[in-house]
Every structure is written in structure tokens, then in C-alpha cells.
Amino acid sequence: MQKIFKLSQPAVEALAAKYGTPLLVLSRDQIRYNYNFLAEHLPGVHIYYAMKANPDPRIIDELAGLGACFDVASDGEILALAQMGIAPERIVYANPVKTASGLAAARQTGVRKFTFDSESEIYKMAKAVPGGTVLLRVRVDNPHALVDLNKKFGAHPDEALRLLTIAREQGLDVAGLCFHVGSQSTDAGAYVDALAACRRIFDAAAKEGFNLRILDIGGGFPIPAIGMKVDAAAMMGQIRTALAQYFPNTEIWAEPGRFICGTAVNLITRVIGVQQRNGQQWYFLDEGLYGTFSGIIFDHWDFELETFKSEPKIPATFAGPSCDSLDVLFRDKLTPPLAMDDLILVPSCGSYTSASATVFNGFAKAPIIVWEEVKSEIANLANAC
Numbered sequence: 184m185q186k187i188f189k190l191s192q193p194a195v196e197a198l199a200a201k202y203g204t205p206l207l208v209l210s211r212d213q214i215r216y217n218y219n220f221l222a223e224h225l226p227g228v229h230i231y232y233a234m235k236a237n238p239d240p241r242i243i244d245e246l247a248g249l250g251a252c253f254d255v256a257s258d259g260e261i262l263a264l265a266q267m268g269i270a271p272e273r274i275v276y277a278n279p280v281k282t283a284s285g286l287a288a289a290r291q292t293g294v295r296k297f298t299f300d301s302e303s304e305i306y307k308m309a310k311a312v313p314g315g316t317v318l319l320r321v322r323v324d325n326p327h328a329l330v331d332l333n334k335k336f337g338a339h340p341d342e343a344l345r346l347l348t349i350a351r352e353q354g355l356d357v358a359g360l361c362f363h364v365g366s367q368s369t370d371a372g373a374y375v376d377a378l379a380a381c382r383r384i385f386d387a388a389a390k391e392g393f394n395l396r397i398l399d400i401g402g403g404f405p406i407p408a409i410g411m412k413v414d415a416a417a418m419m420g421q422i423r424t425a426l427a428q429y430f431p432n433t434e435i436w437a438e439p440g441r442f443i444c445g446t447a448v449n450l451i452t453r454v455i456g457v458q459q460r461n462g463q464q465w466y467f468l469d470e471g472l473y474g475t476f477s478g479i480i481f482d483h484w485d486f487e488l489e490t491f492k493s494e495p496k497i498p499a500t501f502a503g504p505s506c507d508s509l510d511v512l513f514r515d516k517l518t519p520p521l522a523m524d525d526l527i528l529v530p531s532c533g534s535y536t537s538a539s540a541t542v543f544n545g546f547a548k549a550p551i552i553v554w555e556e557v558k559s560e561i562a563n564l565a566n567a568c
């Protein structure tokens with residue numbers, strides 16, 4: 184079974200008393216555990232952390248120390264990594280449609296690896312980063328992903344050879360293919376299908392004189408979630424088997440985001456309003472849809488609320504603190520009855536949460552503290568109360 188970072192009730196109380204709420208608590212140990220889990224179950228695969236999932240510098244620093252590489256999508260992400268001293272060889276600029284400022288940042292910092300899925304992008308790259316190493320992103324259909332990225336990205340496999348040929352004519356280093364099966368993909372089938380499709384393209388390309396040497400299998404690896412059975416080890420085992428079958432001699436990359444950071448952060452939030460409206464129970468929290476819970480909108484995520492209570496559950500509406508009517512988190516969410524000032528722990532809150540939070544309406548983003556830096560002090564406080 185995968186280990187998951189989840190604070191105890193005494194720790195939640197002590198942390199809230201010391202640091203206030205809302206509060207995000209990051210476990211660097213869990214980041215390391217997740218990275219090592221992936222590295223063990225997909226041995227030999229080069230891991231590029233997709234930093235859009237959570238760009239916190241402590242996460243980047245932990246992963247950098249473990250030897251990870253990084254997947255970026257913008258000038259901001261490239262410059263942030265450069266500033267942290269991450270070598271450009273460890274970075275892939277994996278946005279199939281890049282901005283002028285992103286390409287300028289790549290040139291300035293020495294980032295040389297890119298992905299693309301269209302003809303127009305080839306000319307942009309050939310001009311801005313001549314001779315750059317490029318992977319063609321191919322479209323893979325996967326109705327089982329929570330977030331389907333293939334509606335926006337990926338060339339149709341029928342178009343692959345034409346695009347690879349143009350990229351070669353434009354002087355780019357045509358190195359291979361990449362795909363993304365969609366985020367929170369809960370079975371290996373989509374990966375295995377994609378690997379078979381990519382094998383066909385590799386073989387067809389070989390007949391045209393290409394020597395494709397890299398396959399990037401993207402992200403999408405799942406974390407445990409409400410109502411979803413996830414067996415990441417079994418899933419990665421199936422992917423490993425398919426890789427050995429289809430790509431025994433190819434350099435393989437993966438771009439996990441959620442899997443690395445999702446289970447490594449806990450949110451502590453507090454009940455700041457309790458109301459009955461039209462026979463419905465409402466609870467207002469000090470963290471909302473414009474903050475950490477932005478994942479409800481952008482990531483279609485259903486968050487677990489740990490209340491540390493055992494009373495029979497009632498359906499309730501949960502709202503955030505802003506004055507916007509959109510700021511409703513859950514309707515008819517089953518919960519033990521809550522009272523003013525109750526603390527709620529939200530585990531597995533690390534991916535597509537704080538990364539997309541805003542300061543709308545003047546609510547600051549929840550601060551993020553590192554568990555391993557405070558836990559001895561918190562253990563003392565928790566024992567004292």
C-alpha cells in the first residue's frame with residue numbers, strides 16, 4: 184500500500200493554534216517517497232516533474248536533490264528553475280504551443296528540449312532555438328481520465344510522419360514522441376494503447392530514415408481519491424511490461440505532476456459561519472474556491488474533508504469566505520454536524536490547488552509550511568494540551 188501524508192488531530196490543533204488558518208502543510212518526506220515509488224516501479228525511466236501541478240520551491244529543491252528533471256510550460260517556470268540553479272539539460276519545455284517570451288527564456292537559459300504538435304510550431308522553434316531537440320506530441324484518446332488533455336493537444340497519428348519530416352527539414356533534432364493520457368488516469372489501458380500506437384509511428388518513421396530515440400509517456404499517474412480505487416503499483420507494473428515489449432531500447436521519460444505532489448500537502452481550514460437556509464445546512468470555511476479549493480473548478484477534484492467527528496452524517500453545503508456567489512465548494516456533501524471554529528483537515532491537497540489559487544477579494548493565499556521543519560515542536564505542543 185502507498186503511504187500517504189495525513190496529519191493527526193492533535194497535530195492539526197497544534198498547527199492551527201500556532202500558525203492560524205487556512206494553512207497548508209507540505210511533507211518533503213512524502214515528496215521523496217512518491218518520487219522513489221515511481222522510480223522503483225518504473226525503473227530506468229527519466230522522471231520530469233511537471234511543475235505546473237505545484238511549483239513550490241521546497242518541492243523543486245527536494246526533487247532536484249533526488250536527481251529529478253523538470254517539465255515546464257512557460258517563461259516563468261523556466262526562469263524560476265534557472266534561478267534555483269537547475270541545469271538546462273534537466274528541463275523539457277513541454278508546452279506544444281509556446282510563447283515568444285517562453286522561447287526567449289529557453290534560449291537565454293540554454294533549455295534545448297521541446298515538444299510540439301503542429302506545423303506552425305516547427306517554424307517558431309526552428310527560428311528561436313535552431314537545432315533544438317524536439318518530441319512530437321501525439322493524441323491519445325482516453326475517456327477514463329479525470330482531466331482529458333487530448334481535446335486540446337496532440338497531433339493525430341496519421342499526421343505524425345508529415346510533421347516529423349517538416350521538423351527534420353527545418354534543421355531540428357527530431358528525437359521522438361510524447362503523449363499525455365490525461366490526468367488522474369486510473370488504469371494502465373490508455374498507456375498501453377498509446378505505447379502500441381507510438382511503436383507503429385516509430386516503425387513507420389524508421390522506414391523514412393528517422394532514428395527516433397526518446398519516448399515521453401507524460402503524466403497522468405493517479406493518487407487515491409474519493410470513490411476511486413487506485414492501485415498505482417499494479418498500474419505501473421503493466422506500463423513497465425508494455426514498455427519492455429514495445430520499447431526495450433528506447434530512452435523513456437515520464438512527466439508526473441499530481442503523483443509527486445498530490446499526497447504531500449494537507450490543508451487545515453476552519454468553520455467561520457454556520458447557517459440554516461431553506462432547511463439546508465450551510466458551513467462557511469476560511470478557505471474557498473478562489474484559494475486552495477480552486478482545484479474543484481480547474482481540476483474537477485472532489486476533496487475529502489476530515490472532521491475528526493463520528494456523529495451520523497448530514498448533507499450540507501460548504502462555502503468559501505469570499506463575497507462571490509460562485510464560491511460554493513460542495514452541495515449535499517455528507518458530513519458530521521459541525522460547529523463554529525471547528526477545524527477541518529483536507530488531505531491530499533498538493534496538486535492543482537495552491538498552484539491555481541488567487542488573491543481574489545483580498546484573501547491571501549494560504550501559507551505553506553514544511554512539516555518536517557515544525558513537527559518536533561508541534562509534537563511537544565500537542566502533548567502539552
Ligand SMILES: *Cc1c(COP(=O)(O)O)cnc(C)c1O
Pocket residue numbers: 233235236254277278363365366367401402403404438439440441442
Ligand atoms: C499537466 C501536464 C503533466 C502532468 O500531469 P499529471 O496528470 O499531473 O501527472 C505532464 N505533462 C504535460 C505536458 C502536462 O501538461
